[in-house]
Amino acid sequence: MKKIINRPEDYVNEMLEGLYVAHPDLITYTNDDLRCLVTARKKPGKVGIATGGGSGHLPLFLGYVGEGMLDGCSVGDVFQSPSAEQMAAVTREIDDGAGVLYIYGNYNGDIFNFDMAAEMVDFEDGIRVESVVAGEDVASAGPSAPGEKNTRRGVAGILFVFKCAGGAAAAMLDLDEVKRVAEKAAANVRTMGVALTPCTVPRVGEPGFSIGEDEMEIGMGIHGEAGIRRGKIEPANQIAEEMLDKIVADLPYQSGDEVAVLINGLGATPLDEQYIVTRQVNKYLEAKGIKVYRYYVGEYATALEMAGVSISLLKLDDELKKYLDAPAKTPFFVS
Amino acid sequence: MKKIINRPEDYVNEMLEGLYVAHPDLITYTNDDLRCLVTARKKPGKVGIATGGGSGHLPLFLGYVGEGMLDGCSVGDVFQSPSAEQMAAVTREIDDGAGVLYIYGNYNGDIFNFDMAAEMVDFEDGIRVESVVAGEDVASAGPSAPGEKNTRRGVAGILFVFKCAGGAAAAMLDLDEVKRVAEKAAANVRTMGVALTPCTVPRVGEPGFSIGEDEMEIGMGIHGEAGIRRGKIEPANQIAEEMLDKIVADLPYQSGDEVAVLINGLGATPLDEQYIVTRQVNKYLEAKGIKVYRYYVGEYATALEMAGVSISLLKLDDELKKYLDAPAKTPFFVS
Numbered sequence: 176m177k178k179i180i181n182r183p184e185d186y187v188n189e190m191l192e193g194l195y196v197a198h199p200d201l202i203t204y205t206n207d208d209l210r211c212l213v214t215a216r217k218k219p220g221k222v223g224i225a226t227g228g229g230s231g232h233l234p235l236f237l238g239y240v241g242e243g244m245l246d247g248c249s250v251g252d253v254f255q256s257p258s259a260e261q262m263a264a265v266t267r268e269i270d271d272g273a274g275v276l277y278i279y280g281n282y283n284g285d286i287f288n289f290d291m292a293a294e295m296v297d298f299e300d301g302i303r304v305e306s307v308v309a310g311e312d313v314a315s316a317g318p319s320a321p322g323e324k325n326t327r328r329g330v331a332g333i334l335f336v337f338k339c340a341g342g343a344a345a346a347m348l349d350l351d352e353v354k355r356v357a358e359k360a361a362a363n364v365r366t367m368g369v370a371l372t373p374c375t376v377p378r379v380g381e382p383g384f385s386i387g388e389d390e391m392e393i394g395m396g397i398h399g400e401a402g403i404r405r406g407k408i409e410p411a412n413q414i415a416e417e418m419l420d421k422i423v424a425d426l427p428y429q430s431g432d433e434v435a436v437l438i439n440g441l442g443a444t445p446l447d448e449q450y451i452v453t454r455q456v457n458k459y460l461e462a463k464g465i466k467v468y469r470y471y472v473g474e475y476a477t478a479l480e481m482a483g484v485s486i487s488l489l490k491l492d493d494e495l496k497k498y499l500d501a502p503a504k505t506p507f508f509v510s
Numbered sequence: 511m512k513k514i515i516n517r518p519e520d521y522v523n524e525m526l527e528g529l530y531v532a533h534p535d536l537i538t539y540t541n542d543d544l545r546c547l548v549t550a551r552k553k554p555g556k557v558g559i560a561t562g563g564g565s566g567h568l569p570l571f572l573g574y575v576g577e578g579m580l581d582g583c584s585v586g587d588v589f590q591s592p593s594a595e596q597m598a599a600v601t602r603e604i605d606d607g608a609g610v611l612y613i614y615g616n617y618n619g620d621i622f623n624f625d626m627a628a629e630m631v632d633f634e635d636g637i638r639v640e641s642v643v644a645g646e647d648v649a650s651a652g653p654s655a656p657g658e659k660n661t662r663r664g665v666a667g668i669l670f671v672f673k674c675a676g677g678a679a680a681a682m683l684d685l686d687e688v689k690r691v692a693e694k695a696a697a698n699v700r701t702m703g704v705a706l707t708p709c710t711v712p713r714v715g716e717p718g719f720s721i722g723e724d725e726m727e728i729g730m731g732i733h734g735e736a737g738i739r740r741g742k743i744e745p746a747n748q749i750a751e752e753m754l755d756k757i758v759a760d761l762p763y764q765s766g767d768e769v770a771v772l773i774n775g776l777g778a779t780p781l782d783e784q785y786i787v788t789r790q791v792n793k794y795l796e797a798k799g800i801k802v803y804r805y806y807v808g809e810y811a812t813a814l815e816m817a818g819v820s821i822s823l824l825k826l827d828d829e830l831k832k833y834l835d836a837p838a839k840t841p842f843f844v845s
Contacts, residue, residue: 443817444514447568473842
């Protein structure tokens with residue numbers, strides 16, 4: 176394990192201390208708990224938006240708390256859910272009478288704890304909470320018959336849900352309306368990833384899995400969950416096309432649609448490679464008649480030092496464009 | 511070599527095509543040459559600022575072209591200088607009668623070509639060019655007697671020189687004044703880095719050097735140039751302190767000074783680790799009585815997929831603060 180860290184058990188708290196030191200104008204914490212991160216720029220009367228999840232994915236999740244996006248984030252250990260108590264503490268701090276929307280990824284631990292937190296603050300504090308569970312990873316799509324459970328993992332595309340919901344809340348829409356916008360964004364985003372190398376959870380000290388020196392895995396999750404195909408590494412253009420074929424067919428995205436595109440580095444992959452992928456994504460979408468409204472390229476949701484990229488598309492309408500473009504300022508997102 | 515690329519010989523041009531696709535509102539190119547990158551937001555009558563250098567360091571160098579920072583960048587192959595002709599083409603495009611300032615890193619190929627480009631545009635076009643060579647890496651400090659050559663490599667700290675000079679140019683200062691501000695920034699910045707892993711130039715196909723599984727190298731350059739000490743990996747706090755001891759002693763930075771701090775990831779090192787380093791930098795500077803005006807944390811100057819970080823300090827006065835804080839918008843820097 177080659178990392179610039181101190182004791183593995185201090186990893187998350189020391190990372191958080193560094194964040195508070197670097198961004199005092201944007202974020203702080205509540206409940207005397209470093210892991211209950213909240214905005215330093217609370218807007219009176221606004222619907223609060225909270226997320227939460229395991230560490231190891233920076234800038235996800237906590238990096239999008241600030242102004243015009245999220246108001247709070249409960250922070251778990253690496254790849255582990257924060258507790259319901261931490262989520263409840265964040266909720267109490269960010270509620271200003273208009274209620275709170277939870278937006279988080281589709282993982283069992285997070286669902287269990289966020290549901291419990293919502294009950295706690297409803298019962299103890301009378302705070303109304305609504306939830307949107309983001310799950311847009313095409314590789315983990317399971318049964319889709321009506322009423323069946325969504326098995327899709329929430330990955331990088333949650334950025335779009337955060338941004339659109341944050342824009343709606345900043346425009347002072349009420350809780351039901353902010354939830355509607357978040358659900359619309361969540362329903363119109365799809366993601367696929369590819370991984371080239373594993374990553375190492377600091378407390379574990381060795382990689383969670385291995386990939387051969389000449390192999391890649393299409394569809395791998397951001398905790399190393401199994402993908403849909405492992406094979407020899409292919410040229411960037413072929414990799415991008417395989418992912419795009421699956422993404423585009425899934426929603427589906429069609430000729431005439433307008434989309435925002437997120438090309439996301441998983442941790443160790445240089446920006447150069449992300450832009451080489453961007454180039455091919457652009458050619459592919461042009462050929463399909465799908466218009467790109469805006470590109471986001473960089474590390475938005477990572478898996479520690481995993482090498483790889485993911486591609487997310489968000490199908491837009493005028494309302495989503497408006498909230499996507501609305502001003503925001505957080506430690507890792509400025510628009 | 512595990513990379514998401516197509517043919518190694520297309521690496522730089524395909525990366526550039528991706529950049530132009532993603533950021534058409536900010537950057538374009540001139541001279542029918544993808545590698546002659548210029549701003550899409552030219553401000554009439556302003557001093558132009560150009561840089562240039564090898565690829566493989568994104569966001570450096572080209573990522574800081576846009577508004578309020580740089581106006582042009584000539585782009586070389588990976589770790590190789592662009593040509594004097596490319597530099598001259600960029601210069602012609604960004605000059606608007608007020609002259610052009612070159613700011614680039616202290617590497618022989620770049621010095622040779624930028625000097626030749628300056629002569630070409632002076633002779634052929636009557637454009638006045640001044641140059642500031644940034645070299646702030648403490649690890650490569652050589653002779654410092656008056657008149658002796660500066661052997662320091664230019665590394666991540668050049669970001670501060672770009673930003674301060676860009677702010678001065680946007681404030682419509684003349685060429686001599688913009689040069690004076692750039693020189694002041696360059697004279698007050700110092701950097702040290704540490705590397706944990708090597709990186710692979712795509713055309714070469716194998717790492718340029720090796721580092722043992724349990725080793726690090728303090729002071730390594732962003733092309734893998736030898737550092738000042740190789741040894742067993744130590745805890746993050748010790749690594750940060752060793753680098754800070756050398757940085758602070760070199761300028762020197764003293765109690766009562768105010769500084770901007772850049773914690774820079776070299777490519778594969780997660781943001782978490784960069785913030786763990788930030789935490790220790792803050793403790794260290796606090797103990798020394800050095801006040802931090804602002805932190806910048808993230809990947810600002812990389813070496814492909816090298817794991818490691820660098821720390822840069824910029825000693826500030828009121829003028830540098832003003833230009834550091836001035837608005838800027840480029841693909842990789844917004845303030």
